[in-house]
Amino acid sequence: MKIDSYVTATHRIMNALNISGYEASNLLYDRLINHRLKNMTAAQVMKQIEEKNNSLKWLITYSGKDVKRNELQDKKRQEKVREELKKYDTGIIQLTYSNNTLRPKDREKIIALLPKIFxxxxxxxWCAYLLKYGELETRHHYKQTHRQVQLKLNDLEKQCNRHRERMINIVLSKREKEIIAEEDVLKEFTQLLESESYTDEQMQDLINEEYAYIEDLMGTVYMKNPKMLLDSFMDAVNTDKYIFCNVIYGRIKELERKMIEG
Structure with missing residues (x-):
């Protein structure tokens, strides 16, 4: 049975995401079944289709918007991950310079990665030996001077910089990359909250950009009117705004702990 609003929403998803009609239709169907229509039975849905119920039309329309927003946000986050990862070095060179400050488990982790990196x-x-035994023992073992060791390290640093993204992908686990990406999103909120030019309108714009993520995050706490907070931040009650801020900062601290614990 052809539903005009479904066809329209599918085409809009296709155009917005530059994907096939089949992919767009599957994304829309999944969003409808698992979210907007999840509390309705198949019989209830069929009845609304047969009656050409206007509510169903809007559910389909908003599901299409959900899909576009979520998929575009995913792409945006992936781009942010790539950009953020460029700022991170492998840590090999820096850690090698300060070998004595390394924790044993960190040293072992790096040594295990060296064959993949180089x-x-x-x-x-050579790097593994330096990390295990330090510069003096390395110089003696490889019959090198202090200058030769430093030149070797400089060459390795240049090599790391040339292939930084590949090496970062090796060094960081999938979970660590996800943490970095999520922290990046959260820091946009804290930067706005701490800005002297902050307005509730700006916060609403930012919530709209990360709507699905913030909706999930705020779903972990009790609020008087979470829908109002998400859709009209300026009209939300102050207690909900206070909870919102606490959740944002609390999540950043939680992610920082996870990153440290590894």
């Missing part, structure tokens, strides 16, 4: 096995072995 394709030349002799280079990987």
């Amino acid at each position: 394709r030349n096995h002799k280079t990987a072995e």
Whole structure:
């Protein structure tokens, strides 16, 4: 049975995301079944279709908007991850310089990664030896001077910089990348909250950009009117706004702990 609003929503998803009609239709169907229509039985849905119920039309329309927003936000987050990861070095060079400050488990983790980072096995072995035994023992073992060791490290640093993104993808786990991406989103909110030019209208714009994520995050706490907070922040009660701020800052601290714990 053809439903005009469903066809329209599918086409809009196709155009917005540049995907096939099949993919767009599947995304829309999944959103409807698992979210907007999840509390309705199949019989109730069929009845609304047969009666050409206007409410169903709007449910389909808003589901289409949900899909576009969520997919575009996912792409945006992926871009943010790539940009954020460019700021992170592998840590190999810096940690090698300060070998004595490394915790044993960190040293072991880096040594295990060296063969993946440096394709030349002799280079990987040299780095591993330096990390295990320090510069003095390395100089003695490889018959190198202090200057030769430093030149070697400089060369390795240049190599790391040339292939930074590939190396970061090796060093950081999938979970660590997800944490970095989520922190990046949350910091947009804290930067706005701490801005001297802050307005509730700006906060609403930011919530709209990250609506699905914030909706899930705020779903973990009790609020008097969470819908109002999400859709009209300026009209939300102050207690809900206070809870909102606490959740944002609390989540950042939680992610920081997870990153440290590894």
